[in-house]
Amino acid sequence: MQEQYRTVAREGVHEIEINKSRFLCALAPAATEEEAQAFIARVRKEHPTARHHCFAYVLGADGSVQKASDDGEPGGTAGVPMLQMLLRREVRYAVAVVTRYFGGVKLGAGGLIRAYGGAVGEALDTLGTVTRQRFRLATVTVDHQRAGKLENELRATGRAVREVTYGSGVRMEIGLPEADVESFRAWLADTTAGTAGFELGGEAYEDA
Incomplete structure (x- = not known):
């Protein structure tokens, strides 16, 4: 077993706006895939009119369980950069959901990658992490x-x-x-x- 791991300090939401699109990143600790999926479902229910609910989660102190979803965004532009941000920050047992309200301006693949990864990074900065x-x-x-x-x-x-x-x-x-x-x-x-x-x-x- 790993001697220690880092995780999200608390559940919360951080919002950024890019070219009139709103990106709401909801973060939460999650011990199991069931907990992660339940959190994703809850966020979807809270924002029924949003166009996209992209997610990523990392479970296991060694990061052995990983999953990411673009939820309708172009392949590889949302879930993967979100997952990469969690892994780069060495965050485990955590789930991130980025809800996007489209503002009418297309961001392009590079813009989406920066937006989704950046939303998770800023949310981690705002909510903080703890070492267990x-x-x-x-x-x-x-x-x-x-x-x-x-x-x-x-x-x-x-x-x-x-x-x-x-x-x-x-x-x-x-x-x-x-x-x-x-x-x-x-x-x-x-x-x-x-x-x-x-x-x-x-x-x-x-x-x-």
Whole structure:
């Protein structure tokens, strides 16, 4: 798995106008093709009178799933430049839809390529991106007496505390970079005098 990837910081829309044509670029994070397609369908529904809804998306931390559509524009002038902009910016798990309201002036192939790619680039600049880091999930179990102090120390050392559950003992779900697992195990044993339980789980990505 990739150690980290960059994605869209939030869902949003950015508009540019070129020769009286309006280009509205809607961007959103998307975890799956189903999510990406649902977002594309939603944008189409929001702009039923627009002539074109071109899209591109990149899924997988390694960019393994890619798709682009010109939606009626001349071949290669819309979806591909949009996709290329996402890849050039190293954006993953994201979908872009550019809705065009034709203004009556033809832009030509070069103009369309610049417009569609540029709309995505400007939208990324406006909405921003975030880097997500791969973490190993782990569960720490400790008695109630030590729990408060341990949680404070975890947060103070920058550990990602995801969830705390109180029962007969206290369970803390945390995220650890893979390289830190063994050093954390030693730190935990030292900090709690060997009284804490430690169990490794699966993997996830979180904001770095």
